[in-house]
Amino acid sequence: MKKQLLICTWLFSIVLLVSCAETTINESNNAQACNAGAVRLIADFEASRMDECINQGNNTFVITIKPENTPINSSPWYAFKIVADQPTQVKVTIQISGNRFNRYLPKISHDMTTWRTHTHRVRGKRLEFNVDASSKVIYIAAQEVIDNQYYVDWAKKLQLSSAVKQSVLGQSLQGRPIYKIESHGNSKEWVVILGRLHPPEITGALALFPFVETLLANNSYADSFRQKYNLLIIPNLNPDGVAMGNWRHNANGVDLNRDWITFKQPETQQVHQYLQDLVAEGQKIKFAVDFHSTQQDVFYTMPVNYEVEDRYFVKHWLGSLDKTMPNFEVVQKPGNRPNNGVSKQYFSDNYQVHAITYEMGDETNRDTIKIIANNAAVTLMQTMMSGADHNKE
Numbered sequence: 481m482k483k484q485l486l487i488c489t490w491l492f493s494i495v496l497l498v499s500c501a502e503t504t505i506n507e508s509n510n511a512q513a514c515n516a517g518a519v520r521l522i523a524d525f526e527a528s529r530m531d532e533c534i535n536q537g538n539n540t541f542v543i544t545i546k547p548e549n550t551p552i553n554s555s556p557w558y559a560f561k562i563v564a565d566q567p568t569q570v571k572v573t574i575q576i577s578g579n580r581f582n583r584y585l586p587k588i589s590h591d592m593t594t595w596r597t598h599t600h601r602v603r604g605k606r607l608e609f610n611v612d613a614s615s616k617v618i619y620i621a622a623q624e625v626i627d628n629q630y631y632v633d634w635a636k637k638l639q640l641s642s643a644v645k646q647s648v649l650g651q652s653l654q655g656r657p658i659y660k661i662e663s664h665g666n667s668k669e670w671v672v673i674l675g676r677l678h679p680p681e682i683t684g685a686l687a688l689f690p691f692v693e694t695l696l697a698n699n700s701y702a703d704s705f706r707q708k709y710n711l712l713i714i715p716n717l718n719p720d721g722v723a724m725g726n727w728r729h730n731a732n733g734v735d736l737n738r739d740w741i742t743f744k745q746p747e748t749q750q751v752h753q754y755l756q757d758l759v760a761e762g763q764k765i766k767f768a769v770d771f772h773s774t775q776q777d778v779f780y781t782m783p784v785n786y787e788v789e790d791r792y793f794v795k796h797w798l799g800s801l802d803k804t805m806p807n808f809e810v811v812q813k814p815g816n817r818p819n820n821g822v823s824k825q826y827f828s829d830n831y832q833v834h835a836i837t838y839e840m841g842d843e844t845n846r847d848t849i850k851i852i853a854n855n856a857a858v859t860l861m862q863t864m865m866s867g868a869d870h871n872k873e
């Protein structure tokens with residue numbers, strides 16, 4: 481009897497070990513557990529995420545969100561839908577594994593297009609809210625859901641209205657296409673625009689779209705800008721992370737914005753190779769912008785005394801943006817982080833030019849994000865076309 485118990489304990493430990501090992505790579509434990517009954521919570525679409533769900537009865541559900549792997553910064557992503565046979569109120573609690581804090585306020589949508597922040601309570605590290613469920617699907621997510629297909633549709637629209645071409649730059653670890661959109665002028669100089677290295681940083685994506693659209697607008701100013709500078713836009717560099725609803729990493733569990741020095745990940749490696757090929761052909765990387773999100777609106781820049789050309793160029797640009805928007809304070813945070821593997825440092829160290837990390841606040845008003853992006857793109861074009869000496873303050 482004792483021996484049997486020992487064997488059972490041993491087998492149970494093995495099962496536990498195996499299941500723990502599986503959970504380290506984005507394996508859901510019982511994500512589908514609430515996909516049954518008269519009220520259902522379901523995470524079955526691209527970019528959805530719900531690692532555990534417990535139906536406590538009485539239309540009360542407790543969801544647990546887990547990171548793809550650790551260590552990781554606390555940016556818990558969740559996205560799921562709720563549907564009920566009959567109209568009824570549902571009580572949802574979201575808790576984050578590892579006793580971590582929620583970063584994002586819950587957003588709600590009926591159509592995955594229009595989203596608003598949903599009324600909620602924060603109880604310690606738990607997020608609680610009620611949802612009026614019915615047979616009409618309701619989506620709940622940490623931020624607006626912008627999946628891989630969204631980028632494909634967006635690029636299609638861009639190609640209808642401007643002389644850009646989308647093509648495949650390479651493939652992610654799981655074989656998803658990484659797209660690049662290019663505009664070619666009468667030029668050998670390139671402005672590089674990157675996005676979505678960190679999947680949940682949706683406000684960065686919401687800034688990238690209007691920023692790029694302004695650069696690609698059909699007006700004489702933008703036309704002459706695009707004659708003078710080529711554009712390389714890679715709006716979605718982490719399609720695996722987006723599809724899996726990851727908090728931060730790619731499918732290998734690696735932060736792509738720490739990989740711009742070792743290039744161990746296929747996503748960063750292929751961009752690096754493409755840029756190296758351009759340079760080998762006699763082309764020049766002139767400037768780069770990488771779109772992200774954080775707690776507040778901030779522009780991480782390289783210091784003016786860093787060994788790059790046109791050392792005051794970014795200061796001139798962002799100073800001009802600040803003047804253009806009297807009600808918005810442009811916060812510039814210069815920093816030099818050698819060996820850290822962030823993209824802006826990569827551009828400066830490899831091509832001796834400025835680059836910035838363009839960060840929008842997680843909860844910054846969505847219309848404001850658009851206005852800032854439009855103005856940022858216009859002032860960028862003005863600064864790059866002005867003919868001013870950017871080596872002087």
Ligand SMILES: [Zn+2]
Nearest residue numbers: 678681772773
């Ligand atoms: Zn980021």
